[in-house]
Amino acid sequence: MCSFSGDPEEAGLSFMEKKLAEYKCDTNEAIKLKLVRFAEDIDDDSTTFNPEFSHQIFGDDEVAFGYKGLQILLYYSAGNLSTMFRVQYSTKVDDKFDSVQADDVETKIREIIPPGFCCGKDDFMSLLEKEVNFKPFGSIIHSYNIFNEEAGEEITYQIYKADMTCPGFREYHERLQTFLMWFIEMASYIDVDDERWDYFLVFEKYNKDGTTLFATVGYMTVYNYYVYPDKTRPRVSQMLVLPPFQGEGHGAQLLETVHRYYVTSPNTLDVTAEDPSENFVRLRDFVLAKLCQNLPCFSSEKLLEGFSQEMVTEAQQKLKINKQHARRVYEILRLRATDMGDPEKSRAYRLDIKKRLVGPYKKNQREMAKMRRCLKPEELTNQMNQIDLKTQHEQLEESYQELVGEYRRTVERLAQV
Structure with missing residues (x-):
């Protein structure tokens, strides 16, 4: 459970420092999260999961000081996310050492979870x-x-669009968004009083004693930006599939459903995302390529002719995809349509991609030309060393190989649909 921060046997540490080091706990291990459907889940360790991050609550080191055997229990009912919060430990530093204070773990957690939680198992069972x-x-x-496969049957999932006018949704959303702190690195809570927010929720239908119940799977928030004169640009802000459901395809279902929802709106210009993570970019690549592959302008014949304005127009008009994303989809689908074992076709594809990637390097070359006219010889030599052409070519090749590697993964996933 608890791990040392540093080696307590390290030379130079006093006896007291060595003993105190034993009271440092990794908060990513100490925090125990759980989505509870049945009473037996409460004591079933296999249903427990840990956060990926806790630095926003416990600092960059993700350490809580002052405890041995620390466990921070955050249990949620599977549907309504009614919460049980409890802190337990075997030993606290205050009991062993004078004038040494343990971190106030309980207060730190209370700052991010909404009121209304319970602390006891019996109360949680009632909820x-x-x-x-x-x-x-x-x-x-x-x-x-x-x-x-585990259940041996098909499970039904449903995606809902909600807003703050839905009775009880505001309180539910307050509980749901607490998961952001543990699984999105730079997460922050949104202003729910702003009516431009849209909320999309995924639920699983399951059976309990012959009754159909619902479990929370994940959600997405989208902000509708105004675009002059009469359009909106929906921007994905937060997206989270809860850990017990990750790797099952729910993210793709959610993103595609949300995208299709906005496609039906004549006032939507295009759908974008705010500061997307690498995982989100991979997901978007797959979803947009899946949507575009059936458009006439993305046929194999058209793809091999190169990126065109027709692709930009059709992707924007029919699927609300902007030019930048349409270009990326083109590159993915062209890779799938290209026989990379053919040297000539492979070379044509490589040159086409590098022609786009080379933009920043050409900018550097233009800057070098300006410097030749403006700088003294010794200043120019210094700058030339910083913008070495050989290095640029190596970086360009590295960027190309990395990009194609990502594209291949998307093509492989498309083949499994």
Whole structure:
């Protein structure tokens, strides 16, 4: 459970420092998260999961000082996310050493979880019994099935669009967004009083004692930016599939459903994302390529002729995809349509991609030309050393290989659809 921060046997540490080092705990290990459907889940370690991050609460070191055997329990009912919060430990530093204070772990957690949680198992069991009354918020916009090998059957999932006018949704969202702190590195809470926010929620339907209940799977928030004179640009802000459901395809279902939702709106210019992570970019590559592959302008014949304005126009008009994303989709689908074992076709593809990637390097060359006219010889030599052409070519090749590696993964995933 607890891990040392540094080696307590390290030379130079006093006896007291060595002892105190034993009271440092890795908060990513100490925090125990759980989505509870059945009473037996509470004591089932296999249903527990840990955060990826805790630095926003416990600092860059992600360490809590002052405890041995520290456990920070955050248990949620699967649907309504009714919460049990409890801190427990075997030993606290205050009991052993004078004038040494343990971190106030409880206060730190209380700052990010909304009021209304319980602290005892019996109270949580009472909340769990009320799950039968929980129903998803908003209106259903998509339903899909995924075969679950463990259960040996297809599981039904539903995606809903909700807003703050839905009774109980504001309080539910306050509980749901606490997961952001543990799984999105630079997460922050949004201003829910701003009516430009849209909320999309994924739920699993499951059976408990013959009754259909719903479990929270994940969600997405989208902000509708105004674009002069009469358009909006929906921008994905937050997207999270909860850990027990990751790797099952829910992210792709959610993103595609949300994209299709905005496509039906004549006022939508295009759909974008705010500061997307690498994982989100991979997901978007797959979803947009899947959507575009059936457009006439993205046929194999057209792809091999090169990127065109026709692709930009059709992707924007029919799927609300902007030029930058349309170009990336083109490169992915052209890779799939190209026989890379043919030297001539492979070379044509490579040159086409590098022609786009070379833009920043050409800018550097133009800057070098300006410097030749303006700088003294010794200053020019110094700058030339910083903009070495050989290095640029190596970086360009590295960028190309890295990009094609990403594209190949997307092509492989498309083949599995």
